[in-house]
Amino acid sequence: MNTQIVEEKITIPLQTSKEIDFSQEKVLVTKDMGTFYNPIMKIHRDISLLVLKHFFSNFKRPISFCDPMVASGIREARYMQQIPQLFSKIYVGDISPQALENCKQTFDENSLSQEKIIYFNCKAQELLYKSNFDCIEIDPFGSPAPFLDAAISQTNHNGLLCVTATDTASLCGVYPKKALRRYNLHIHKTLCFDELGLRGLIAYCQRIAGKFDKTLHVEISFVYGHFYRIFFRVEESAQQSLNSIKEHKYISYKRESQEIQIHNFNEKERIGPLYLGSLNNKELIKKCIEDISIIQDSKKALKLLESLLHEVESIGYYDIHKLQSYCNIAEGIKFTTLFEFLNKDSITSSLSHCNKRGLKTTLNFDELVKLIGELKNKNNI
Template identity: 30%
Template sequence: MSLVRIEEGSALVEVPKKVVEHITERNEVFYNPAMAVNRDLTVLLLRVFVKEKDRPIKVAEPLAASAIRSIRILKEVPNVEKVYINDISLDALKYAKRNLELNRIDPAKVEIWNEDANVFLLKTKYFDYIDIDPFGTPVDFLDATAKALAHRGVAGITATDTAPLSATYPKTCLRRYFAKPIENEFYHEVGLRILIKKIAEFFFQYDIPIEVLFSYSYLHHFRVFVKRYRGARRVDEIMKTSIGYLLYCHKCLYRGTIPFDRLRELDTTCPVCGHKLDFAGPLWVGKLWNEQYVEGMLEELPHIRHQKETEKLLKVIREESKLQTVGFYTLSALGKTFKLPSLPRKKDVLKVLSGVPTHFSGEGFRTNLDHKEVIERIKALV
């Protein structure tokens, strides 16, 4: 079989040529070059994470494929005790092993498994870091991940089924995530928040509280890093503050949230324009980023070989994480809704609204100002 050599970070891997050319679920060994940013961010986050630990960490990659992620973690993250590399395909493992050799990985640092990903996690638990990077939805792996993650451990979870989560296929979202998505200017953010709600459910059912350390939407995937803790009381607190519904007015762009267990207080009339409100959720209305982690990842950036896009994304998120609102505005939605004769410049908008940019949309911005105030100041700008 014809092979292609790929360099990424400090890893050098060989994968079958057809895999790079045709990325589909059917490929035996899955290598997606667009995922380099995903892996850069994983390495950066883990470099921050290991500093918290007073001992080397134990890592699991249940869907390892070419093992490029495991190799990068082993070469680019200090203080990794061992990476458990699993794939259900023996063919994938053949390439994984070859790549481990190619990168001169110490065999004592890895353990190779050929199991169903969930059986693997349940039999080898517990791990300080688990990476779930499937083709499509991660739901198949969430229960075992919640069970196999060690106290104060981190899970990095990818979802490539962004279409259902972002309201292109709302029925699929209802079935798979038990939440209603929405078509509006920040539908990707809503999709990411629905994904986090789903992840949270699996942890909460076992009385495990979680914190979102980092999350983003990039090209055709969502990615979330959650850290788990202990304590049912803490879960109760997070349920109250971080799980809810989004309320949204398609007429005037008003947005608000209501806690999951406080539907009694729901008023479906827009408080600004009186139109009927739409809703999305249940979803995560808590923070999408831990600011210390974002800063830490930026500090680690010069120490690894990374994609330009990784840096760009991180720098926007650094700004964005300072105003963690639920939802953001876009210039085009404002222009269309309020029939503005022209669109204001984003720079001016950020200034008059004390706003921050968002990585979800180049023309988007977040602000803490009241909705009416936003509209007035935008109108005054044009």
């Protein structure tokens, strides 16, 4: 039976007679819904809409966009509702014929013009190799790895490649063998597992780009709930590609102290190769924040963007509670007191967007421990 729901201001057809309560935080997304629609990914679509709008704001012409795993089409319906002028053509595909039917219905139900939309029922790679595109969306179930060759090779110079991974457990070190097999990433569990997984994924994408004499610049990247999201500017440059790959390093991580050190290679404790550059283009984030009013119910998206904006540039983060106990502090220091103290002379430290008690800092380990010692003495704790 065909039912409809209205989410994110879009009417979406669902092939089910089951009652589904989308107001719940956790909705069970099942195959018998007929259409894949995951409300938890609203923030994913919110941020994507903002990033596309502002990344391409200086483009002199409308862009070609390709989403080879389109599912319900809610993303494209939102784009066509809010930023239709950005696009010259939108190529959408899905391996499931039902998904494409649903996608067409989504456009019909919302009275959106389909003039710019071209539909393909095929494998993602097949659609990607049909043309080159200014912007490519890779949002699969699980790992993006199987789609990256096609996606990177087919994104135009100065175009935007949007990559999602939901196999976070592999990238974070829960399944180190999978990380090695899928991403050639040596990783094990740490207390800043999520950020290191993000850096490992970035490095992997950049190494693939090298095959095509391209380099991937990170515009925006983050961890949110069960997924990673990265927006890369793609540049055609063999030299830049080599430079970015040369910047990949290994790190070692001492579990007890949480100290991270950077190495070219460390056989025993290696984690990497990792991307160690900037995770976000703050100017682009500022533009997204300034335009947040175009997003309905934008609280979560705004909170995430603001935490990305204020995050300091450092590799990994410290779990504050564990750090305090390492520094022999019996009672907890208030987070505000800690940050005020660490930032008293200049901004050195911030919370990590990955973890509510993750301390990112540009201070080196010895400086940090020394300052925490001073704070401890000052407060007599």
